[in-house]
Amino acid sequence: MIDKFKAKFVEESLDNVNDLEEALFALENDMQSKDLIERIFRAMHSLKGGGAMFGFNHLSDFTHHLENIFDKVRNGKIKVTPDLISLTFSAVDEIKYLLEKGDLTARDDLDEYNLMMGEIQNFLQGGGTGNQENSSVSGDDASAANSEEKTYLISFIPGEDLLQNGTNPLFLLDDLHALGKGHSIVYTHKIPSFDNIEPENNYCLWQIILSTAESVNEIKDVFIFVEDECDLSIEEVGKGGFEMNPAVEKLIENARNSNTLIKVSDLKVLLNKNETEGKKTEQEQENTETEQGRKKSQLKDHKISSIRVASSKIDELVNLVSELVTIQAQLSVYAEKKGDNDILELAENVQKLSRQLRDNAFEISLIPMQTELMRFQRLVRDLSKELGKEIEFVIEGGDIELDKNIIEHLTDPLLHILRNSVDHGIEKPDERVAVGKSPKGNIYFKAYHAGASVLIEVTDDGRGIDVDSIRAKAVSKGMIEENEELSHKEILNLIFQSGFSTRDTVSGVSGRGVGMDVVRKKISEIRGEVTVDSVVGQGTTVTLRLPLTLSIIDGLLVKIGENQYVVPISSIEKIFALDKRQLKDSFNRVVIIDNEQLPYVDMREIFKEEIKETETHQMVLVRHEDRRLGLVVDEVLGEHQAVVKPLGRYLTSHEVVSGASILGDGSISLVIDTNRILQLTSSGKFRGKTKTSTE
Structure with a gap:
């Protein structure tokens, strides 16, 4: 059972990593965005908590330190810089590896892990570029912070299925107590008799009296991943810190013994020693109860809009539907031979239903290309920096859906095409300026429907392909005769011939044409086509035409x-x-x-x-x-x-x-x-x- 939960955690964590990478790309273009910083922090927080829960100790420790950096970023103590973005991208690679390997044992893996941890620690301690501003707090500031301390009554009522989603409520309580000084009260009146207990269900609920200088948003962040699975209220009950006194002790004891939640108004009276302060009118109390009832109603009416299914189950479904289509064809042949009108009518109905089922099954097997586009973005970013080029990668149509088997076979050819565009297509900034272009090159990735096919175009505004050079190389290799007449398009298609390359030396990345025969072969294997068009000095477009499904x-x-x-x-x-x-x-x-x-x-x-x-x-x-x-x-x-x-x-x-x-x-x-x-x-x-x- 635990292996099943681990596998689910890894799968969901990869989704978090993709979201993290996507937010990083956006943050690189808008380094002041608080929403993006918060999004990155939440993804790391989720990875840290889940890693500790399922035994990924290295992952949990690693993301904890990385999370500390972005905690300081969102509190204004560290600025977002290109160095921080690059460090985080490298850290994301390590997170992916930790998700794949689990806790590390090999010496090389541990050395790489410790090296990354050292870089993160250096950044936290001021070793990064553009680092801490106002990172230290003076004694006066500390006093001011303490003077802003407030006391809250937090009521946390989780749903019964909270544990089944991999959440440990005790960890949430630990995170709360880390924010300040607190006292937790557990209520057990929902626990059924022993014979009726379901071990996987949660029956407890809690109230926490917490004194902290942190904001209400910080308290809410503790529950950010369970907010749809619980009733939660956070009410301020007093200024300053919380000190236990006999009256408060008695209130807590009565609440425990009677299994009745403490009322905000009662605690306010005791903490402020003024019965009139903070006391709710009957109308306010009624409004609060109405709001709590509304939340419970929303929780009850919540509908699951999507489910996560193993790809092997989808493959099996598609295979079964395919077999059904074959059987339906046999039924139609049998009905025609028999000439029985009743059987013919049944065969026609089965044909209609099987066609609808086929279409529905294939829609289920389609996934958006967006799932793979992060790899393409990362390739363009890293490669452009390595080659000293400025490139903007623009994506259009990332929500286009394709059969997952097609996407799996499509990734490598697209990576190769993009690698060619970055390496040999886009010029270096000084070269572009010299010919009247912007120093920053552009690569456009566009996907769209065209009839029963999907077209993918990868276009760059680089130097283009010189057809004279292509022709000369083809003649020297004996691919064409010197006096053979070929159109512009026929010459360009020569780059798809086996072993053809316009480069005499081998590049560490790849040259335009290197391996394009392999690209065409792989695209043909999924019943697709690849074409190329280019204008010297203006750029190149590689177009892929793909079927929606293979089955x-x-x-x-x-x-x-x-x-x-x-x-x-x-x-x-x-x-x-x-x-x-x-x-x-x-x-x-x-x-x-x-x-x-x-x-x-x-x-x-x-x-x-x-x-x-x-x-x-x-x-x-x-x-x-x-x-x-x-x-x-x-x-x-x-x-x-x-x-x-x-x-x-x-x-x-x-x-x-x-x-x-x-x-x-x-x-x-x-x-x-x-x-x-x-x-x-x-x-x-x-x-x-x-x-x-x-x-």
């Missing part, structure tokens, strides 16, 4: 020879019926339809199927960007909801197939990769060296 696609079922294949509907523009003479009279694999020349490939040749002479043929026109291509097939069978399965090892090398699907009759249908066919046809690989047309 199920809407496809067109076609027959080629004796086998059936699936063509993704998202890539289809039109379907034509061709007379056999049109193909026979075609020149260089181009047919004329509606006074327009359209290139085509015969899919029967690609899949080595027997070509049967028929009066008419079907041509499926597919499109990507400005390229169009006709796929000649024997017959178009209709729409098909394809559950895409990975290919076995015997088919992984097939160039134009991206997966397989099980049909309703139990047979296997291969999924055609139309984008790959377009690429291979453009390069002249298929017979006839067909060149695609442009509009």
